[in-house]
Amino acid sequence: MGTVDALDTSRHAELLRVANLHAFYGESHILHGIDFVVNRGEVVTLLGRNGAGRTTTLRAILGLTGTRAGSILINGRETIGMATHEIAHLGVGYCPEERGIFASLSAEENLLLPPAVASGGMSVDEIYTMFPNLRERRSSPGMRLSGGEQQMLAIARILRTGAKLLLLDEISEGLAPVIVQTLGRVIRTLKERGYTIVIVEQNFRFAAPLADRHYVIEHGRIVEAVTMAELDKKMHKLHVLLGI
Amino acid sequence: MAIFGVPLQAMFGQLLLGLVNGSFYAMLSLGLAVIFGLLNIINFTHGAVYMMGAYAAYILMTVLGIGYWPALVLAPLAVGIFGMVIERTMLRWLYKLDHLYGFLLTFGLTLVLEGLFRSVYGVSGQPYPVPDLLRGATDVGFMTLPNYRAWIVVASLSVCLITWYVIERTKLGAYLRAGTENPQLVQAFGINVPLMVTLTYGFGVALAAFAGVLAAPVIQVNPLMGSNLIIVVFAVVVIGGMGSILGSILTGLGLGIVEGLTKVYYPEASSTVVFVIMAIVLMVRPAGLFGREK
Numbered sequence: 001m002g003t004v005d006a007l008d009t010s011r012h013a014e015l016l017r018v019a020n021l022h023a024f025y026g027e028s029h030i031l032h033g034i035d036f037v038v039n040r041g042e043v044v045t046l047l048g049r050n051g052a053g054r055t056t057t058l059r060a061i062l063g064l065t066g067t068r069a070g071s072i073l074i075n076g077r078e079t080i081g082m083a084t085h086e087i088a089h090l091g092v093g094y095c096p097e098e099r100g101i102f103a104s105l106s107a108e109e110n111l112l113l114p115p116a117v118a119s120g121g122m123s124v125d126e127i128y129t130m131f132p133n134l135r136e137r138r139s140s141p142g143m144r145l146s147g148g149e150q151q152m153l154a155i156a157r158i159l160r161t162g163a164k165l166l167l168l169d170e171i172s173e174g175l176a177p178v179i180v181q182t183l184g185r186v187i188r189t190l191k192e193r194g195y196t197i198v199i200v201e202q203n204f205r206f207a208a209p210l211a212d213r214h215y216v217i218e219h220g221r222i223v224e225a226v227t228m229a230e231l232d233k234k235m236h237k238l239h240v241l242l243g244i
Numbered sequence: 245m246a247i248f249g250v251p252l253q254a255m256f257g258q259l260l261l262g263l264v265n266g267s268f269y270a271m272l273s274l275g276l277a278v279i280f281g282l283l284n285i286i287n288f289t290h291g292a293v294y295m296m297g298a299y300a301a302y303i304l305m306t307v308l309g310i311g312y313w314p315a316l317v318l319a320p321l322a323v324g325i326f327g328m329v330i331e332r333t334m335l336r337w338l339y340k341l342d343h344l345y346g347f348l349l350t351f352g353l354t355l356v357l358e359g360l361f362r363s364v365y366g367v368s369g370q371p372y373p374v375p376d377l378l379r380g381a382t383d384v385g386f387m388t389l390p391n392y393r394a395w396i397v398v399a400s401l402s403v404c405l406i407t408w409y410v411i412e413r414t415k416l417g418a419y420l421r422a423g424t425e426n427p428q429l430v431q432a433f434g435i436n437v438p439l440m441v442t443l444t445y446g447f448g449v450a451l452a453a454f455a456g457v458l459a460a461p462v463i464q465v466n467p468l469m470g471s472n473l474i475i476v477v478f479a480v481v482v483i484g485g486m487g488s489i490l491g492s493i494l495t496g497l498g499l500g501i502v503e504g505l506t507k508v509y510y511p512e513a514s515s516t517v518v519f520v521i522m523a524i525v526l527m528v529r530p531a532g533l534f535g536r537e538k
Contacts, residue, residue: 062432064428064432083431083436083438084428084431084432084437085431085432085433085434085435085436085437088431088432088433088434089434094429094432094433096429096432100426100429102421102422102425102426103425104421104422104424104425105418105421105422109418112415112418113418113419113422113430113433114433114434115433115434115435117433117434158433161433161434
């Protein structure tokens with residue numbers, strides 16, 4: 001437990017390096033040269049207004065957009081030409097904005113669905129200890145779960161697979177404050193266990209205390225990078241950029 | 245003894261015939277439902293591949309001297325592989341387009357395939373013998389049961405139930421169900437969805453070919469045998485609801501029986517009863533008896 005780092009064979013400090021990433025949906029050019037780096041064990045947020053390109057950045061990392069160009073190194077391997085399922089097997093776990101709980105599968109079938117992509121994933125028991133609600137609702141159909149339960153399930157099911165790079169999209173969106181707090185605790189626990197996490201967030205107050213670094217995206221480009229230490233100093237600038 | 249003036253023997257005879265027809269409806273509509281669920285393609289070639297299954301068995305026997313039992317495995321395998329080639333080379337390009345394009349392509353393919361077989365074998369039909377083991381009939385007390393027809397019902401029900409079990413109760417089936425809902429996310433979890441799509445299409449096609457082999461000894465093997473059946477099967481799919489596994493099996497069997505009973509009580513309506521039911525279902529439950537409203 002908690003020895004994720006020991007299982008990594010590569011010595012790269014950088015787990016994810018995105019360079020000059022362009023992405024398209026059909027004819028629309030959404031990302032215009034995104035550059036950022038995520039080091040092993042870091043929690044990094046992608047902030048920005050709606051439509052800035054944060055979700056598209058996560059989807060582009062997994063090859064879920066249309067055409068993409070530039071470079072995405074995961075664990076030192078170039079993935080820009082790889083198929084989506086091959087990228088997942090480099091140890092990437094994805095929690096989409098709409099949560100993506102399968103309605104025709106039970107909660108437990110949803111949990112057990114994603115195949116292992118690396119060794120060292122959490123056991124089902126560990127996951128149920130972390131999310132006790134899911135144990136109670138294990139046989140409920142996916143569509144009967146509450147929003148909070150669906151969100152927890154969407155995170156839980158990628159913890160089983162051994163993925164060490166987690167891409168989480170808007171996990172606090174539309175949830176009650178008490179559930180958002182729980183999710184904050186979960187992110188901290190995961191960080192302690194050595195997971196590397198990229199969070200797309202609208203809720204800056206949720207993300208600020210969790211992250212080592214923040215990147216602000218505007219019009220498909222990174223316009224600002226803020227480390228935790230610089231947070232106070234750059235707060236005014238962030239307020240302006242994010243309109244908060 | 246008689247029920248509503250119909251002798252019991254005749255009644256059971258028609259019920260069995262209905263059950264046999266229903267078995268074919270069930271197998272074919274099951275394949276269509278599985279293919280539509282994952283590929284979003286209304287596979288009009290389903291009748292043609294059913295016909296190809298029967299011809300594969302016929303060719304295996306006449307050219308290679310391979311009999312019924314090996315053909316029951318080999319013919320679906322060969323036709324299934326043919327289906328996978330079609331999926332890889334043609335259908336693949338249509339997934340993002342409207343259903344209509346897949347329908348048109350598979351309709352065109354049907355015409356090409358039927359034309360090919362017609363130019364080689366003509367339209368009169370070729371006989372295929374009932375395997376020795378299943379010749380004759382068994383007296384089961386209330387009726388005389390032709391062995392081969394009983395086998396059709398048993399074989400197709402077994403295949404349908406195994407398919408249902410795999411899809412609804414196994415991990416492989418969970419991938420399939422999840423892929424039907426959100427293929428992109430399933431692929432983002434690391435599953436090779438394009439391969440799964442190819443194999444699913446191959447399986448659906450092989451299921452139709454299996455039905456074709458089963459049918460070969462009871463009907464003349466002929467190039468149009470699929471076209472005659474597929475229209476009714478599409479009506480069955482509409483009644484059952486597109487995409488429901490158990491729904492397509494139950495509807496297929498049920499409508500076969502309804503057809504059989506109609507032949508007993510009002511033979512004039514037997515060829516239209518399925519379409520009348522379809523019209524009523526479309527008015528009352530547009531998504532089909534087992535379909536989910538979207």
